[in-house]
Amino acid sequence: MSANVISLLIEATLQTCYMVAASTILGTLFGLPLGVFLATSQRGELLSAPLVNKVLGLIVNAARSVPFIILVVAIIPFTRALVGTSIGTNAAIVPLTIAATPFIARLVENSIREVDAGLIEASRAMGATPFQIIRKVLIREALPGIMLGLTLAVVSLIGYSAMVGAVGGEGLGDLGIRYGYQRFMPDVMLAVVAILIVMVQLVQSVGEWIAARVDKRAARNRGH
Amino acid sequence: MTRTEPTGASIIFENVGKSFSGADGTGVTALKDVSLTVDAGAICGIIGRSGAGKSTLLRMVNGLERPTNGTVLVDGRDVGRARGAELRAIRRDVGMIFQHFNLMAQRSVFDNIALPLEIAGIAPARIEPRVNELIERVGLTTHRDRFPAELSGGQKQRVGIARALATKPKVLLSDEATSALDPETTQTVLTLLRDISRDLGLTIVLITHEMAVVRDIASQMAVIDGGHIVESGPTYDVFIQSAHPTTRSFLSGVTGVTLPAFLSGRLSKQRNAGDQQEVLRVTFAGPHATDPMLARLSTDLNVSVNILAGAIEEIGPHPFGNLLISLDADRGAEARAYLERHGLLTEVLGYVR
Numbered sequence: 365m366s367a368n369v370i371s372l373l374i375e376a377t378l379q380t381c382y383m384v385a386a387s388t389i390l391g392t393l394f395g396l397p398l399g400v401f402l403a404t405s406q407r408g409e410l411l412s413a414p415l416v417n418k419v420l421g422l423i424v425n426a427a428r429s430v431p432f433i434i435l436v437v438a439i440i441p442f443t444r445a446l447v448g449t450s451i452g453t454n455a456a457i458v459p460l461t462i463a464a465t466p467f468i469a470r471l472v473e474n475s476i477r478e479v480d481a482g483l484i485e486a487s488r489a490m491g492a493t494p495f496q497i498i499r500k501v502l503i504r505e506a507l508p509g510i511m512l513g514l515t516l517a518v519v520s521l522i523g524y525s526a527m528v529g530a531v532g533g534e535g536l537g538d539l540g541i542r543y544g545y546q547r548f549m550p551d552v553m554l555a556v557v558a559i560l561i562v563m564v565q566l567v568q569s570v571g572e573w574i575a576a577r578v579d580k581r582a583a584r585n586r587g588h
Numbered sequence: 589m590t591r592t593e594p595t596g597a598s599i600i601f602e603n604v605g606k607s608f609s610g611a612d613g614t615g616v617t618a619l620k621d622v623s624l625t626v627d628a629g630a631i632c633g634i635i636g637r638s639g640a641g642k643s644t645l646l647r648m649v650n651g652l653e654r655p656t657n658g659t660v661l662v663d664g665r666d667v668g669r670a671r672g673a674e675l676r677a678i679r680r681d682v683g684m685i686f687q688h689f690n691l692m693a694q695r696s697v698f699d700n701i702a703l704p705l706e707i708a709g710i711a712p713a714r715i716e717p718r719v720n721e722l723i724e725r726v727g728l729t730t731h732r733d734r735f736p737a738e739l740s741g742g743q744k745q746r747v748g749i750a751r752a753l754a755t756k757p758k759v760l761l762s763d764e765a766t767s768a769l770d771p772e773t774t775q776t777v778l779t780l781l782r783d784i785s786r787d788l789g790l791t792i793v794l795i796t797h798e799m800a801v802v803r804d805i806a807s808q809m810a811v812i813d814g815g816h817i818v819e820s821g822p823t824y825d826v827f828i829q830s831a832h833p834t835t836r837s838f839l840s841g842v843t844g845v846t847l848p849a850f851l852s853g854r855l856s857k858q859r860n861a862g863d864q865q866e867v868l869r870v871t872f873a874g875p876h877a878t879d880p881m882l883a884r885l886s887t888d889l890n891v892s893v894n895i896l897a898g899a900i901e902e903i904g905p906h907p908f909g910n911l912l913i914s915l916d917a918d919r920g921a922e923a924r925a926y927l928e929r930h931g932l933l934t935e936v937l938g939y940v941r
């Protein structure tokens with residue numbers, strides 16, 4: 365493998381990391397509040413707003429049922445309006461974020477719904493406002509679950525980010541297609557796949573480690 | 589650590605009713621026309637069967653449930669009509685502990701107890717000494733940085749109690765706080781509650797379905813059945829004068845004084861021809877509880893008495909005894925009059941051959 369190809373691989377890996385990191389951060393920024401709202405706004409819940417809950421739930425479901433590759437193409441005008449172009453890493457972040465947001469929202473919603481209702485009751489009895497309950501109790505108690513959810517989201521985004529390579533994004537997917545497939549360089553293709561596998565393994569392990577670290581439910585015999 | 593600065597608040601239920609509307613349009617009436625006064629500084633035990641409405645009643649004191657009719661006053665403030673900040677202010681004056689503790693699994697003992705103070709917007713510098721004081725109060729100094737998963741049930745409930753006391757409430761509510769604990773731990777938790785009530789002078793309302801809990805710490809009590817208060821008053825009075833079958837069945841549970849099975853099967857309510865023996869429940873109370881009244885009955889009236897079951901115990905400082913006896917049915921009226929004259933309570937349970 366030539367030095368040229370190696371530097372291409374490094375560059376593509378960094379581009380993938382950038383796209384995944386940016387869309388994870390943005391997706392969490394939008395997905396976390398959305399998930400919290402979905403988890404607390406059914407009838408009789410803390411932020412009881414059944415109608416808004418229904419509508420947002422439908423939108424989230426709709427967004428999640430569009431295949432990613434179609435989403436990328438369908439929102440090209442929107443992407444162009446937002447970042448001025450529809451190709452490159454910055455452009456890829458738009459569909460990645462749009463795919464990540466509802467996904468993360470649902471994961472956050474599930475984690476929060478698993479928090480014991482008794483804790484909400486206890487906090488209400490303490491005189492907490494709904495916002496305090498969300499901030500100090502629900503999110504804190506759901507944190508290990510949210511961490512595992514985010515790990516799952518990052519792993520999916522690594523896969524998605526490779527897909528945007530097919531439609532003018534950059535990164536490992538783009539490299540794999542242009543060199544590995546179109547110029548038929550199987551060693552490049554192999555290297556791309558290997559790097560992706562390592563990335564996914566790494567993310568999964570680190571995510572699980574963090575989730576275990578923040579979880580105080582199991583007796584602490586992890587040593588520290 | 590005897591401080592008496594926060595004193596208890598009185599709680600008044602006035603003709604309180606509560607119905608829940610089910611999803612299918614059918615309603616459940618949980619409470620009907622409940623009137624009850626809990627004196628400031630009292631420990632009030634509320635006892636009743638499952639589904640009687642105990643939790644519903646208790647949850648009205650801090651507005652977790654609103655009455656459908658009537659008024660609930662805590663320290664003169666109308667909880668049922670309070671909203672928003674006003675309601676949250678009342679809730680800071682009313683601590684609550686729960687059967688399943690409801691501790692935050694992700695927070696340490698210290699942080700759990702600090703939570704109500706954080707919520708009340710107290711500055712962190714003032715939270716720390718307060719929480720340390722509470723941890724000491726409930727005897728968990730060495731567990732300060734542990735997490736709930738690392739505590740026993742009794743320790744968890746101590747954290748729950750410390751947390752409930754954090755904002756110096758005037759009332760402490762306990763919904764079956766000892767039901768998940770073994771008898772020994774139950775005793776230590778009850779002792780802690782009694783000490784707290786004595787030292788801080790706060791009002792405690794506790795729900796239980798164990799009469800022993802009421803007997804051990806409550807100064808007043810209410811028996812609730814099917815959404816009604818069927819008996820209420822000072823614990824001792826209810827114990828010795830209870831008339832309602834629900835109360836009686838709880839009482840026989842706590843005193844363990846029930847008829848032996850071989851007798852209860854043959855007992856008839858009416859005296860039939862040929863029945864020789866009258867079966868009585870004799871309740872000893874007050875100064876006569878420890879007098880050898882049955883011995884005197886035998887000598888004074890020359891009636892022989894069979895003792896079937898019995899126990900003597902204490903409610904607060906008062907001895908309280910319960911005996912089941914049988915004696916010659918023809919002499920029954922005479923013997924009962926004798927015992928009543930000497931300050932004992934009698935009740936005819938039935939007749940046997």
Ligand SMILES: Nc1ncnc2c1ncn2[C@@H]1O[C@H](COP(=O)(O)OP(=O)(O)OP(=O)(O)O)[C@@H](O)[C@H]1O
Nearest residue numbers: 608616617618636637638639640641642643644645
């Ligand atoms: N949120 C609710 N919606 C509908 N019905 C309810 C609700 N809460 C309580 N009930 C009903 O009200 C009645 C009284 O319930 P409550 O929980 O007060 O009983 P309890 O005496 O505390 O019983 P337990 O000893 O089992 O806790 C029951 O019939 C119950 O089904």
Ligand SMILES: [Mg+2]
Nearest residue numbers: 642643644763
């Ligand atoms: Mg209950």
